[in-house]
Amino acid sequence: MNKKEIFNILRNSFQDKMDTFQITSMEDRLIFTKRNDGLEYQNSIRCQYFGETSTLSPQGNSFRSEQIESDFMTYLIEPLKSYYNSSSTIHLSSKRFKNFDKIDFYKFTSLTQLENFIEYYLAYHQSVCEEFWYKIKSIKDIGYFLAQLPYENHTEILVGGTFPTQMFKKMYILKKCGHLERYKEYKFKFSEQLETFPIRKPNRKEEYELFKENFNQLISKLEE
Structure with missing residues (x-):
């Protein structure tokens, strides 16, 4: 399977299970994004293709609040605003969450192994939602x-x-x-x-x- 085929399988499998998330791809990443009332939740999977063997890895989890970002910018003097990136209010490492050890740098050569990754990642994603994103009020x-x-x-x-x-x-x-x-x-x-x-x-x-x-x-x- 090449990267395009892998992403198509992942996208189709995750779309039914993550129906509130938009799934997009950019270069070697598959990105999951949810936006609601000025809040944004995002994480992604990186795919590295090495011919017969491919690897998949989670790339961290970010939360963004438009209100918090807008307020914080008022605390920065103008010359330092270019030092700041407001794309994420807080970003937590993937290793904090369930199944990280099963999906980090996950190597596979077959469709069955890819399907196993999908199962592991769904549990990981649910853990991120419950322990991080949906706890932020x-x-x-x-x-x-x-x-x-x-x-x-x-x-x-x-x-x-x-x-x-x-x-x-x-x-x-x-x-x-x-x-x-x-x-x-x-x-x-x-x-x-x-x-x-x-x-x-x-x-x-x-x-x-x-x-x-x-x-x-x-x-x-x-x-x-």
Whole structure:
């Protein structure tokens, strides 16, 4: 089976079971998307074709709230808005969910093996819905996931953007959700990290000034 044939089989099999999700393909990914009242849920499968043997792998799970994204953008100064990507409000790794070990880098050579993957993936997808997507009723539920991680492990959850906007957003969410101890931890440790930036990146001192300005404005606005 070539990639087109594989995607057609997957699409036809999943369409009946995921009737509320739109299924599209882009290059080597099959993408599942659901949109409802300014909310977006999305995950995908990557297909790598190696002739007789192909592999399939889940590519993480994202949730987007148009309202949260719109509000957060007001906390960024204009020069730093280009550092931020608002396509995802929060993104959780696939390894957190049921059946990940069965579907990660899944190798197959036959239709029967592909059908087994479909069964495994449906259980995985249902786990994502129940344990992540459908638990989010407000920004407080997003804060619940972030608050589980100490600063040292904060990269385990993605929230969009590059340094430093992704950390600004995590502090924004934690403060808005009332996770004050975790917010203070992130604020203090990120402040320490930020102060070392011009030492580590001496050719980016002008950027550092912008980062520092936005950090101070963010804290001031969150704590006013």
